Amino acid sequence: MESQAASFWLIQSLQSSLCFLFFSFTISFSLFLFLPRLNPWCNCDVCRSYLTSSWSIKFDNLCDWYTHLLRISPTQTIHIHVLGNTITANPDNVEYMLKTRFENYPKGKPFSLILGDLLGRGIFNVDGDSWKFQRKMASLQLGSLSIRSYAFETVTSEIQHRLLPLLSSVAGKENGVLDLQDVFRRFSFDNICRFLFGLDPGCLELSLPMSEFAVAFDLASNLSAQRAMTASPLIWKIKRLLNLGTERKLRDAIKMVNALAEEVMRQKRKMGFSTHQDLLSRFMDTVSDDDIYLRDIVISFLLAGRDTVSSALTSFFWLSANHPEVKSAIRDESNRVMGPGQEFANFEQIREMHYLQAAVYESLRLYPPVQFDSKFAQEDDILPDGTFVRRGTRVTYHPYAMGRMEQAWGPDCLEFKPERWLNNGIFSPESPYKYPVFQAGLRVCLGKEMALVEMKSVIISLLRRFDFEIATKNREPRFAPGLTAIFRGGLPVLTRERNTTMVT
Numbered sequence: 001m002e003s004q005a006a007s008f009w010l011i012q013s014l015q016s017s018l019c020f021l022f023f024s025f026t027i028s029f030s031l032f033l034f035l036p037r038l039n040p041w042c043n044c045d046v047c048r049s050y051l052t053s054s055w056s057i058k059f060d061n062l063c064d065w066y067t068h069l070l071r072i073s074p075t076q077t078i079h080i081h082v083l084g085n086t087i088t089a090n091p092d093n094v095e096y097m098l099k100t101r102f103e104n105y106p107k108g109k110p111f112s113l114i115l116g117d118l119l120g121r122g123i124f125n126v127d128g129d130s131w132k133f134q135r136k137m138a139s140l141q142l143g144s145l146s147i148r149s150y151a152f153e154t155v156t157s158e159i160q161h162r163l164l165p166l167l168s169s170v171a172g173k174e175n176g177v178l179d180l181q182d183v184f185r186r187f188s189f190d191n192i193c194r195f196l197f198g199l200d201p202g203c204l205e206l207s208l209p210m211s212e213f214a215v216a217f218d219l220a221s222n223l224s225a226q227r228a229m230t231a232s233p234l235i236w237k238i239k240r241l242l243n244l245g246t247e248r249k250l251r252d253a254i255k256m257v258n259a260l261a262e263e264v265m266r267q268k269r270k271m272g273f274s275t276h277q278d279l280l281s282r283f284m285d286t287v288s289d290d291d292i293y294l295r296d297i298v299i300s301f302l303l304a305g306r307d308t309v310s311s312a313l314t315s316f317f318w319l320s321a322n323h324p325e326v327k328s329a330i331r332d333e334s335n336r337v338m339g340p341g342q343e344f345a346n347f348e349q350i351r352e353m354h355y356l357q358a359a360v361y362e363s364l365r366l367y368p369p370v371q372f373d374s375k376f377a378q379e380d381d382i383l384p385d386g387t388f389v390r391r392g393t394r395v396t397y398h399p400y401a402m403g404r405m406e407q408a409w410g411p412d413c414l415e416f417k418p419e420r421w422l423n424n425g426i427f428s429p430e431s432p433y434k435y436p437v438f439q440a441g442l443r444v445c446l447g448k449e450m451a452l453v454e455m456k457s458v459i460i461s462l463l464r465r466f467d468f469e470i471a472t473k474n475r476e477p478r479f480a481p482g483l484t485a486i487f488r489g490g491l492p493v494l495t496r497e498r499n500t501t502m503v504t
């Protein structure tokens with residue numbers, strides 16, 4: 001027994017020493033590999049502030065500090081040398097990256113490696129032919145009139161049968177504080193699953209825990225995002241190889257996501273998908289012989305369409321709670337377009353509401369769900385503002401900062417003013433390169449129209465029926481780290497049913 005224990009101890013010590021040696025070697029090796037590109041000892045003010053986190057003395061969020069730096073940069077471009085990251089808020093640069101020299105700025109290998117285990121060959125994670133194929137197929141599906149009206153029906157039914165009853169059940173109650181962000185995350189997950197799979201996870205029953213799928217999916221996307229924060233990719237790759245810590249958790253979460261996505265496909269086949277209108281049925285018609293590919297496509301769409309919408313709705317309700325004049329204008333417009341007595345707006349009526357559209361765009365300008373987006377330069381290049389970009393450099397455009405640039409939006413750029421989008425009462429869009437909230441150019445978001453309709457339907461239905469009072473004293477949102485902007489601590493609100501048979 002004793003000798004067994006001794007040899008066990010010996011093996012353990014050997015393993016630890018080997019691990020230690022392996023880690024030391026790989027960390028040194030990775031530093032050696034990355035030194036020429038990164039510059040880990042840069043001692044400029046910006047890098048020092050980044051490394052010591054001293055920026056957090058003055059700013060609540062990293063994105064606010066970047067915004068400050070970009071606002072004072074004469075070119076609207078900055079460099080975080082220690083990260084090898086060139087960040088720009090210059091619309092000319094953005095147009096150049098996303099359109100003019102699109103081929104030189106792919107997502108690149110570093111990005112696809114980070115998200116590869118979760119997203120596989122899904123549209124979010126690929127460049128080149130595989131991306132072109134999925135893009136073409138998905139645009140045909142998402143662009144069709146029938147799928148848009150299917151999406152609208154799905155949203156309306158989720159609002160009518162789940163969202164409104166849920167809010168009514170807590171309205172006016174003492175201690176009836178509800179986290180609106182959590183409600184929107186559940187809502188958008190149910191909605192995207194119904195839209196994509198034609199199946200209903202039923203997350204919007206607050207008495208139920210979030211579905212297994214949603215929890216595993218959250219964990220997998222957060223842990224994948226954490227990979228991007230390690231000093232070198234070799235660190236998480238080694239942890240993955242040894243199945244350690246967060247990498248072990250990630251592997252388990254991805255296993256669960258994959259198993260559930262495969263189960264969804266099995267169920268679809270059993271039900272006979274050809275008569276259904278959901279996106280998965282449509283994809284299954286086209287890609288019938290490659291289940292792993294189908295699974296990857298499904299997971300990418302889930303990631304694309306879920307947290308983005310809930311993030312956008314959360315910040316809209318935070319802003320509107322602080323701007324009663326905007327709420328009144330939306331209610332007035334909806335009364336004008338829908339008339340008294342009608343509970344739910346139809347598709348055409350929603351399109352007629354220009355002020356509502358302006359308010360949604362304005363809220364996304366200040367709080368874009370995807371705050372920044374990085375590409376990796378294939379070849380040496382010079383951006384329109386004169387910035388030199390070395391091959392392999394990460395180049396990031398920053399929609400959050402871009403929405404707050406005085407050069408682009410004027411001295412009132414930090415104010416929430418939907419009117420800036422209206423010309424004689426008609427919504428008037430801006431260049432997508434100045435406002436790349438949905439990205440722009442060849443990889444512009446495929447779900448933009450669907451997301452806007454979903455948001456507008458929720459906003460109209462909730463504002464006509466309820467008043468929300470924010471139940472925390474937070475001045476400005478603080479964001480949690482992740483792939484999309486999420487309010488740290490959620491959005492706790494007190495809900496009151498408005499005293500209306502009709503809405504005034």
Ligand code: HEM
Binds near residue numbers: 301306370436447451
């Ligand atoms: C307010 C809501 C949304 C915002 C702000 C948004 C924003 C974006 C952004 C910034 C990208 C580029 C990401 C990147 O390349 O890394 C993107 C891509 C994409 N989005 Fe959205 N999105 C929203 C909702 C949706 C919805 C509801 C769907 C689907 C049903 C969707 C489907 C997609 C797809 C498929 C892509 C990949 C396009 C490609 O790579 O060619 N999005 N979106």
